[in-house]
Amino acid sequence: MQKEMELQPTPIYLMPLRILGAIRKWLDNERHLGPIMIIPAMLVVIGLIAYPFGNALWLSMTDTQAGQEGTGNYVGFDNFVDLWEMKDFRTIIIPNTLRYTFGAVVLKLAFGMGLALLLNRPMPMKNVFRGVILLPWIVPTSLSVMAWRWMLDPDFSIINEMLINLEIIDKDILFLVKPKPALWSVMAVNIWRGTPFFAVTLLAALQVVPQEQLEAAQIDGANVVQRFMKVIVPTIMPVIVVTTMFSLVRTLGDVEIVWVLTGGGRDTHLLATYSYQLGFTATQLGRGAAASLFLFPGFLVLMFLQLRYLQNRDY
Amino acid sequence: MDIPLLPVLLISHLVAIPLGAIGGWAIIQTKNRDPRKGLVFGAVAGLLGGLVAIFALWLAIAYIPTVRRPKDIAAGIEPPLITKRTRHDIFMSSTVVVPLIIHIILLVVAFYIKSVLIIAVALIWLFSWFLCMVVGNKMFTNRGLRGSFGVLLGLVAGIGSAGGVMLLYWLLNAYLPGDRRGFRWSKLTEDAFAYTILTIFLVLLLFPFYWMAITAITPEQETTRLDDSLLWTTNPTFDNIENLVDDDVPPFRRWMRTSLIVTVSTTIFSVVAGTLAAYSLVRFRFPAARPLGLAMFITYLVPPILLFIPMMRLTESVLGIYDSKWALVVAYPTMLVPFSTWFLMGFFRSIPPDMEECARVDGATYWQAFYKVTLPLARPGIVSAAIFSFTLSWGEYMYARGLILSGNLWTLPVGVPNVLSTGDVFIWGQIMAAALIGSLPIAIVYGFFMQSFVAGMTAGAVKG
Numbered sequence: 123m124q125k126e127m128e129l130q131p132t133p134i135y136l137m138p139l140r141i142l143g144a145i146r147k148w149l150d151n152e153r154h155l156g157p158i159m160i161i162p163a164m165l166v167v168i169g170l171i172a173y174p175f176g177n178a179l180w181l182s183m184t185d186t187q188a189g190q191e192g193t194g195n196y197v198g199f200d201n202f203v204d205l206w207e208m209k210d211f212r213t214i215i216i217p218n219t220l221r222y223t224f225g226a227v228v229l230k231l232a233f234g235m236g237l238a239l240l241l242n243r244p245m246p247m248k249n250v251f252r253g254v255i256l257l258p259w260i261v262p263t264s265l266s267v268m269a270w271r272w273m274l275d276p277d278f279s280i281i282n283e284m285l286i287n288l289e290i291i292d293k294d295i296l297f298l299v300k301p302k303p304a305l306w307s308v309m310a311v312n313i314w315r316g317t318p319f320f321a322v323t324l325l326a327a328l329q330v331v332p333q334e335q336l337e338a339a340q341i342d343g344a345n346v347v348q349r350f351m352k353v354i355v356p357t358i359m360p361v362i363v364v365t366t367m368f369s370l371v372r373t374l375g376d377v378e379i380v381w382v383l384t385g386g387g388r389d390t391h392l393l394a395t396y397s398y399q400l401g402f403t404a405t406q407l408g409r410g411a412a413a414s415l416f417l418f419p420g421f422l423v424l425m426f427l428q429l430r431y432l433q434n435r436d437y
Numbered sequence: 438m439d440i441p442l443l444p445v446l447l448i449s450h451l452v453a454i455p456l457g458a459i460g461g462w463a464i465i466q467t468k469n470r471d472p473r474k475g476l477v478f479g480a481v482a483g484l485l486g487g488l489v490a491i492f493a494l495w496l497a498i499a500y501i502p503t504v505r506r507p508k509d510i511a512a513g514i515e516p517p518l519i520t521k522r523t524r525h526d527i528f529m530s531s532t533v534v535v536p537l538i539i540h541i542i543l544l545v546v547a548f549y550i551k552s553v554l555i556i557a558v559a560l561i562w563l564f565s566w567f568l569c570m571v572v573g574n575k576m577f578t579n580r581g582l583r584g585s586f587g588v589l590l591g592l593v594a595g596i597g598s599a600g601g602v603m604l605l606y607w608l609l610n611a612y613l614p615g616d617r618r619g620f621r622w623s624k625l626t627e628d629a630f631a632y633t634i635l636t637i638f639l640v641l642l643l644f645p646f647y648w649m650a651i652t653a654i655t656p657e658q659e660t661t662r663l664d665d666s667l668l669w670t671t672n673p674t675f676d677n678i679e680n681l682v683d684d685d686v687p688p689f690r691r692w693m694r695t696s697l698i699v700t701v702s703t704t705i706f707s708v709v710a711g712t713l714a715a716y717s718l719v720r721f722r723f724p725a726a727r728p729l730g731l732a733m734f735i736t737y738l739v740p741p742i743l744l745f746i747p748m749m750r751l752t753e754s755v756l757g758i759y760d761s762k763w764a765l766v767v768a769y770p771t772m773l774v775p776f777s778t779w780f781l782m783g784f785f786r787s788i789p790p791d792m793e794e795c796a797r798v799d800g801a802t803y804w805q806a807f808y809k810v811t812l813p814l815a816r817p818g819i820v821s822a823a824i825f826s827f828t829l830s831w832g833e834y835m836y837a838r839g840l841i842l843s844g845n846l847w848t849l850p851v852g853v854p855n856v857l858s859t860g861d862v863f864i865w866g867q868i869m870a871a872a873l874i875g876s877l878p879i880a881i882v883y884g885f886f887m888q889s890f891v892a893g894m895t896a897g898a899v900k901g
Contacts, residue, residue, distance in 0.1 A: 150802040156721030160729060162706075163714035166774040170767065171736045174747035181746060233638075240635045251639075253883065258642055260879050262832030264850040265872035269649040271854075272865050278660070280648055318642065368738075375740025378834040382854050394742045401746040402839045411746045418743065425738050429731070 182412040187405055201412035211396075218305060219392045219417075223373045226312040231366055233313065234320020239350075241321065242328045252322070259318040267382040270311045274298050274383075301389035308390055311379050316372075320365060327361035328354070360431070367428040374420055393417050646876075652869035653677055660865045677870035688845045689871060692852040695762050696831060696875075699848060703769040704826045710770070711777025712819055716807055718778070719785040720793070730782070737775035741835055744771060752840055764840040765848070769833065773826045780825070784818030785811070824886050828879055849875045 149155050185197050205211050241251060258266060273280050274297035282294040297307045331354055339349050355362070377394045384390045386399055393416050401410030652660055656674050681689050718730045748768050753759035756767065792814075793806040801809065812819075837851045844856055853871040 146802070149804065152721035152803060153723045155803050156717045156723040156726060159717035159721075160714040162710035163733070163774050163778055164729070166710065166770045167732060167736050170748075170751075170771045171739060171744065171775075174744045174751055174771075175739070177747035177750060178743060181750070236634070237638050240631055240638070243631060251635075255639070255642055256883065257646060257880070260828050260832075260883060261646070261876040262834075262850040262879070264832070264834040264854050265875050266645060266649075268854050268868055268872050269645040272652060272863075272869065273645060273648055275865075278865075314642065314645070371738055371740055375742045377742055381838075382834070394740075397742060398745060398835065398839070401749065407746050407750065414743050414746065417740075421738070421740065421743075425735060428738070429734070 178411045178415065181408050182415050184408045186408040197408070201409050202416075205409065205413055205416070210391075214389050215391050215393055215396050218390065219374070219394075221305065222309055222312070222376075222392055223370060226309050226316065226373050227366060227369050229309075229313045230316040230320050230369060231362070233317045234324055235362075237317060237321035238324035238328055239354075241325050252325070255318045255321060257318070258315050259322075263315065263378045264382045266315070267311060267379055270307075270314075271298070271383055274307055298384055298388065304384050304388035304390045308380050308383055311383060312373065312376065315379070316369060320369070323361060323365045324358065327358035331357045363431055364428065367424050367431075371421060371424050374417055374424075649869045649872055649876075652865055653873045655866055657864065657866040677866040678874070681867055681870050681874070687852060687856040689849075689852070691845055692847055692849040693874075695846065696848040696850070699762050699765045699769065700827055700830045702766055703773055703830050704823055707770050707773030707777050707826050708819060708823045710774050711781055711822060712812075712815070714774075714778045715781035716785055716811065719782050720790065720807075720811075721803075733775055733778045733782075736771075737779045739775075741772060745835060745839060748836065749839060759840060760842050760846070762841070762846060762848075765830075765833075765837055768836040768840060769830045772829060772833070776829070777822045777826055780822045781815070781818055784815055784822075788814050820886055824882055827882060831879060 149158070182201055183196060183198060185195055185200075237255065241248070241255070245251070272278075276294070276296055276299050279294065279297065281297075282291070285291045286294075295303060297303045335353050335357075336349055339353050344352065375394050376392070377398050380386060380390055380392055380395045381398065386395045391399070393413060397410045397413035397417075399410075400406045400413055654674060654677070656676065714733065718726055718733065748771075749759065752764040752767060756764075758764045758767065788811060792810050796806040796810045797803070832850055833848075834850050837848045838855070841847055841851070844852065847855070849871070853868060853875060
């Protein structure tokens, strides 16, 4: 009896409702709804990240040139070998990349930490300060770098002008003209842009440092440095590590600052900017992809470290 | 009216030191603290003010020809043309250096009386010195004011800084929590140190924006003449901004529009996709949930430069949208989706699942539990993710420069550095005006949502 009831055919006009109901019912299951909800994001990850990345791997082993017939042949590791055998690549680009990345990140961490500690003090208008220091980080990079380029202009640099008026120097520093000052300038701008990020993340971490421990340490006679090294740093170590790793990745892959400030001239090319230039200006896509892949081992190590670090923590 | 230097210096000190001392005594007296400390403190503050006065006067002499040294007045010598060299000579002359040495001796004495104070005093002193040097620079000659104003400045600076130090100390003390009984020199030292460093930080971080704004309102022909007005302009104008927006050559309004379309569309798509993915990865248990979450995190770390060249190929040969804004619409989600997902995963994790479970017990479907219960709770996080995505894509440069070749199709951050120059000559006034306008949307968005943004970022950061 029961079975017959179920087998009765549904009237045709109710079919859409039946189907909708069935879909709803099918969806009301985390094993079905879960995968469906991540479809849009996964499309991006697979189609626009994984596929292009695989494409980059392939391109780096071909002699592809943009708009050239008869290119795109497999050439093995020739691109990598050629790049490595270039004199500028070994004497300028690689050292620049290392200096730029490590120098800038270390200083960003140091300044960011200092700024975070200062902002963590009780003071009036705290939130205003915290918001204002974010400005260098949120304003479009190319625009703020243009302001720097204007400030470092060979002829009308306001920084030179101020230093001369303060009688600290007596002739202009040619910031963006000579190779060494040019690299320092690029690093300085990177530090200027990245310090707020470190400051805000570390500041957030400082909020959870237990006040009682600090007070106890103070009563026990620990001085400022000891309190910092023994209480504050161990507590916020996870955030320091994660932020530093993240910043290393971003600084290693940074193109904009060098590109807008010097255009890669004056021996300021980094691996990232060199690859960008090869791909975009010189249209040597294969070689450019190879240059960018020189960065890959670095990313891999950083990624691995970060993953391990995150997995060891319960959050 | 010419006033000789030495009497003015004496008078300014005679006024500043007692005023500082009385002020210090009065403030500390009213708080039932040791009045003697107030006297010492106030006197030192007065000394400090005197130092500032010396520098202010020195500046006045150096820059305002009508203030003359006593012996010049006696000899009836007209003030010479001021050059860098004579400025240096005037500074080294006895009328400035002698009072300075006396001050330093007095400060050293103060150092022996209360050793900790010297650090605070030295720092504030250093700071005032810098301030006087930079801010006082050329102000008077530029405005065509007479020398007597410079003397007035010295007096005001002396008294003002004496009172200012007292006020600052009082404010600091009033705002500091905890032990407020008694006067603590170490606290003052610490505060002076901290606020000095903080000020230096703020100046360094914000100066480029100040200079951007000043250049934007400086007449074009004046931007390349720094000698007239060093740190500001005397002829502010809105010509740069008006030219930029009205002429539309280069197509500034079009860049702005392109930027807006690309930014808004990619932000909406990425935040929606990120929200759905993040919720699903955090809450639902299904096979592959964990590896997929890991994949999200890894792609979040992949830097765009690795994808740039294949993205050129993808948009050109596969999709055929190279050299149009749609190329950016395709490219930006590669940065934004992994970011939003990762960011919101941290946020969803911080929302306890109890309420959803209650809703489920009451008969809600999984979707309803997400849509009606969790989503409203997650609003601050979603807003933060949206703001950050907006910022990222509004300021993006690398893809926007590489995937669009035609200048009139560019976005704002690409157009401004690349077009507003004729050959090697940059039109700095207009560039800075454009940079200012391009930065404004972000600044406004942050102004409105800063609280929620900082909260969201904090949640994400602490969670790792």
